[in-house]
Amino acid sequence: DTLVLSMIGYQSCAVSLDSIYNKQQNIIFELTEKSYGLQEVTIRPTKIKRKILGNKQKGQPCVYFLGDSLKDYTGSEIGTIIKLKNSPAIIEEINFSICENDYDSLTIRVNIYDVVKNINILKQPIFIQIKKDQKYVQISLHDYGIVLENDFIIALESIELINMSTKKARKKFGLSGGFIGSDLMTRKSIFDPWTRESLIVLGINATVIYEKL
Numbered sequence: 001d002t003l004v005l006s007m008i009g010y011q012s013c014a015v016s017l018d019s020i021y022n023k024q025q026n027i028i029f030e031l032t033e034k035s036y037g038l039q040e041v042t043i044r045p046t047k048i049k050r051k052i053l054g055n056k057q058k059g060q061p062c063v064y065f066l067g068d069s070l071k072d073y074t075g076s077e078i079g080t081i082i083k084l085k086n087s088p089a090i091i092e093e094i095n096f097s098i099c100e101n102d103y104d105s106l107t108i109r110v111n112i113y114d115v116v117k118n119i120n121i122l123k124q125p126i127f128i129q130i131k132k133d134q135k136y137v138q139i140s141l142h143d144y145g146i147v148l149e150n151d152f153i154i155a156l157e158s159i160e161l162i163n164m165s166t167k168k169a170r171k172k173f174g175l176s177g178g179f180i181g182s183d184l185m186t187r188k189s190i191f192d193p194w195t196r197e198s199l200i201v202l203g204i205n206a207t208v209i210y211e212k213l
Contacts, residue, residue, distance in 0.1 A: 005029055047212040050092070054082045054154070054205030055181035058136075062099040062174030063184065063202050065156065075189040078175075079155030080182045080204040081115065081196070089148045089210035094139040096156075096204040097176035098130065106130045106173060109157040110139060116150040127159075130173075153185055153194070154204050176203035 003020075006012040010031035020027055065078050094110065110126040113119065128139060156175075177184070181201040185194045 005031065007031060010034055048209050049086075049212040050207060050209045051086075052205050052207050053084070053182075054080050055178065055201050055203045056205050057176045057178040057181070057201070057203030058097040059099055059176055061177050061200070062172075063177035063200060064100075064172055064174040065158065074158055077111065077155040077157045077185075077187050077190070078202065079111075079113075079153050079185045080202045081151065081153045081185050082182050082206060083151050084148055084208075086210040087149050089208040091141050091146045091148055092207045092209060093141055094154055094204065094206050095137065096202075097136050098134060098174070099176045100172050100174040101130065101132055101134070102171040103130075103173060104132050107159060109159050111153075111155045111157055112146065113153040113155065114148075114150050115152060121146060121148075121152070148208065154206060155185065156204075177201055178203065 001017045003015045003017055004012055005015070011034045013029060013031055015029065063078070065076075091112070107127055107129050110122075110128060111120050112122055114121050122144075124144075126139065126141075126144075128137065130137065178201050179199070184197040184200055184202045186197060187194050
């Protein structure tokens, strides 16, 4: 039988067990250093560019996401389609403004869809809670490592329906919008096709970074 001693940076050493069997004194093993040659490595600086894509509207007009709590909006989505001119890119954050909110607290899911592949590219769900007096939402995605390859849709999904105490009462939740910018996209559920609204846009934007060639 043989005892093999190995360690990173040293040559392995094989010792017969018979040669050390029944020895009373301490046994010292010496390993010889081993160097490794590498092929030529070229290091070049990479220039990273940061850019805001989408719409930056704040205030009026309002684009209402939840307009009548007597209807079930659960699963409906509203969002912005954004063209990606430089790919691949990494999305760092999402921003949007709120122009009206009658709910004390509202939970919304954020989805990001690849337009070409028609899939949600998020590996884990992102939920945000919006308070009544909140006017601006900034969602950091730095730790998610989301890579964009094609044009994409940033969508907000209603996952929570808050009932009203009276049938006459109406509560609204609206995002800031405008008339010029990336197109507004809507659909009733993930099983329905997207509808492109060309008359008004939604104030949703994303900060992305990409390699500047």
